[in-house]
Amino acid sequence: MVPDGKEGIEKFQSPGKGRGLRACRRFAAGDLALSCPAYACVLTVGERGGHCEGCLSRREGLSKCGKCKKAFYCNVDCQRGDWSMHKLECSAMCAYGEKWSPSETVRLAARIIAKKQKTQLERTVSEKMMLVSELEAHLDKLGNEKKEMMEADIAALHHFYSKHLDFPDHDSLIHLFAQVNCNGFTIEDEQLSHLGSAVFPDVALINHSCCPNVIVTYRGIVAEVRAVKDISPGEEIFTSYIDLLYPTEDRIERLRDSYYFTCNCTECSTKAKDKAKMKIRKLSTPPKQEVIKDMLRYGRNAIEDFRKAKHTKNILLLLICELSLDKMGLVFDDTNVYILHMMYQAMGVCLFMEDWEGALSYGEKIVGPYRLHYPAYSLNVSSVYLKLGRLCLGLEKEVQGVKYLKKAMAIMEVVFGKDHPYHKERMTNSVQRL
Numbered sequence: 001m002v003p004d005g006k007e008g009i010e011k012f013q014s015p016g017k018g019r020g021l022r023a024c025r026r027f028a029a030g031d032l033a034l035s036c037p038a039y040a041c042v043l044t045v046g047e048r049g050g051h052c053e054g055c056l057s058r059r060e061g062l063s064k065c066g067k068c069k070k071a072f073y074c075n076v077d078c079q080r081g082d083w084s085m086h087k088l089e090c091s092a093m094c095a096y097g098e099k100w101s102p103s104e105t106v107r108l109a110a111r112i113i114a115k116k117q118k119t120q121l122e123r124t125v126s127e128k129m130m131l132v133s134e135l136e137a138h139l140d141k142l143g144n145e146k147k148e149m150m151e152a153d154i155a156a157l158h159h160f161y162s163k164h165l166d167f168p169d170h171d172s173l174i175h176l177f178a179q180v181n182c183n184g185f186t187i188e189d190e191q192l193s194h195l196g197s198a199v200f201p202d203v204a205l206i207n208h209s210c211c212p213n214v215i216v217t218y219r220g221i222v223a224e225v226r227a228v229k230d231i232s233p234g235e236e237i238f239t240s241y242i243d244l245l246y247p248t249e250d251r252i253e254r255l256r257d258s259y260y261f262t263c264n265c266t267e268c269s270t271k272a273k274d275k276a277k278m279k280i281r282k283l284s285t286p287p288k289q290e291v292i293k294d295m296l297r298y299g300r301n302a303i304e305d306f307r308k309a310k311h312t313k314n315i316l317l318l319l320i321c322e323l324s325l326d327k328m329g330l331v332f333d334d335t336n337v338y339i340l341h342m343m344y345q346a347m348g349v350c351l352f353m354e355d356w357e358g359a360l361s362y363g364e365k366i367v368g369p370y371r372l373h374y375p376a377y378s379l380n381v382s383s384v385y386l387k388l389g390r391l392c393l394g395l396e397k398e399v400q401g402v403k404y405l406k407k408a409m410a411i412m413e414v415v416f417g418k419d420h421p422y423h424k425e426r427m428t429n430s431v432q433r434l
């Protein structure tokens, strides 16, 4: 056991929360509190070709795996380093062709099983404070829907990975999938595009708060935890497990659903931001309470409906956004989070359709209210500034573009660190344009 985290944090029993991490020294915003290499990670299928399968770096001119021609690497070292993981999929992808379709959770679980077999009982560098086997599973809280999903995942695991893996018994697999479900991390880039999934056991020790004092970002396959507020020695460190845009009721439901606990952070008890998050439009005759309630229900359903419709044609998606924006706009202010949610989705669709002007106009409406609702150092805010910056530069609005990029960088240098490739890339990009 490593008694104290070398990086100035230690494991402790957090009252009412179980295990947690706390600071042993002072941290200022931007300070690195912890870094943890992935115990196991997987590049999402959609990013193949743009990122190295081994180190997850974003690069041009990667070389293909000669056998499956589906995995790409920076160089021979990355390829060799990844072979023990890639071999689980390489020949299966050739054999199944189009029919090769395990979910990302299944792919990650397969890698964890392989890694466990490889490392046996030895403590890896990702497990200085907590072992993978010690990750919380919350087996007793699983609902039927989740159980069914896990059974389907286990079937897929057997189907696609039987050649190279010795599977543990069924109960152990259920336990593993339950652990991955509540402790798996989604790796995103600086624009919040999904890159893959991973487990970082030490980082999984950090408890949740809707007013977090640290943020987790990724440098290749390493998770980095940086302070986003001043933290005093002895203070517990908290990250946010969820998108913090939404009002208390929504956040609590999400946390209960996915992580099985009720948040009692300051924001959840005071609900201080809820009023602004659900702001009503100023009208000569204010809408009745019933009308507001109905619209809230409509807003929540609209989020769900859009999520379900995600695979339909873009032009239809944009129509869904516009219709719901028109409807909600009768009651909700433009800074209302349900309006913002739909505008953000609309911006995404416009980007996808290469409607740059459309994307820019949605982004400009979003970014101000985002600053209001999100914490000071938020990737949700910096990623919108980044997109706006790039859009403006593309549309030859240089001055405005550089302004946006600078705003993005002011946040990025704290959350990613000044030496992060994402930050450095932007620096050069915007300085060259000045």
Ligand SMILES: [Zn+2]
Pocket (backbone or CB within 6 Å): 052, 053, 054, 055, 056, 057, 073, 074, 075, 078
């Ligand atoms: Zn690489």
Ligand SMILES: [Zn+2]
Pocket (backbone or CB within 6 Å): 065, 066, 067, 068, 069, 070, 071, 086, 090, 091
């Ligand atoms: Zn291959």
Ligand SMILES: [Zn+2]
Pocket (backbone or CB within 6 Å): 209, 210, 211, 251, 263, 264, 265, 266, 267, 268
């Ligand atoms: Zn909370």
